[in-house]
Amino acid sequence: MEIVVDSREPQIVIEELQKLGVNVKKQVLSIGDYIIGSDHIIERKSGSDFVQSLYDTRLFDQVHRMIEEYDNVIIILEGLEVDSEIRKNIFGALAYLVIRRGITILPSTDKISTAHLIERLASWIQEEHVDPILMRGGPKRLTLREKQEYFVQGLVGVGLKTAKLLLDNLGTPNKITNAITDSTILRTRTGNPKGISGELAEIKGIGVKFVERNKELLTKIH
Known part of the structure; x- marks a missing residue:
């Protein structure tokens, strides 16, 4: 299994992927953080980065560029904590991304969990998994x-x-x-x-x- 990883991603995530048997190819990516298939790209965001990118509108530019290049865009939200004061804005942005833009958003507690989640996603895309219920x-x-x-x-x-x-x-x-x-x-x-x-x-x-x-x-x- 091979994953292309943006070389600026945390080393702890890269090392954990390698421990899981993933062949990691590091590159400087212009969009996204992890390419796990020809049609699938992942953007990893910490909770604080997600909030900041929402308010400076960087988030929507990133999403638009990924949608232009990939059919399946996944955002992994790492350790997102929502204060009551900004809850409406955060949940509104998440709803927009899921319903209007068709983005898949998955939660993660920390960087190690993120690595395991990415490995499982890549496995389902790159390897054969037959589940009649999902056919x-x-x-x-x-x-x-x-x-x-x-x-x-x-x-x-x-x-x-x-x-x-x-x-x-x-x-x-x-x-x-x-x-x-x-x-x-x-x-x-x-x-x-x-x-x-x-x-x-x-x-x-x-x-x-x-x-x-x-x-x-x-x-x-x-």
């Missing part, structure tokens, strides 16, 4: 809308929330697939992707990675 079931006795949601979840990186978002904005699975194939990836002068054009560009959380992977799914002949 995507067939569309039995569903309404038309539910069948459409089920169909759209067959796209790369699409869960129920994203399926609902796409259908709410575009109406039908046919319009969604057409919007994907009609989308154009915008690039900088040096050729790096900087965004997308077309109907999907108006939908929050849908970016370059989504279009690239699903265009390949819909148009490439195996």
Whole structure:
């Protein structure tokens, strides 16, 4: 199992990951702290850093940049203690990140616990774990809308929330697939992707990675 870790992360976390048998590759990452899969990135935040990044708005910029590059963004909150005076703001930010941005937020008590949590997450992503309860079931006795949601979840990186978002904005699975194939990836002068054009560009959380992977799914002949 291999994890790419930002070289500025605490040594105690890195050493604990290595004790757990993880092959740690240290790099200076421009976004996130731990890359545990091609579509999965983790941002580790101490409670105090989370609060500070919320008030200086750095948090939302970090989240936006991660969503642009990765389909699955995870924030590990380490030792968060919430004072009654700021409880509403903190919980409001957490609710926004989970419900509106589709971020997974997981708690941790300390750096050692964080290392163990990261190792388990990476294990489920990189190794085979078969759990029939978690497998995507067939569309039995569903309404038309539910069948459409089920169909759209067959796209790369699409869960129920994203399926609902796409259908709410575009109406039908046919319009969604057409919007994907009609989308154009915008690039900088040096050729790096900087965004997308077309109907999907108006939908929050849908970016370059989504279009690239699903265009390949819909148009490439195996």
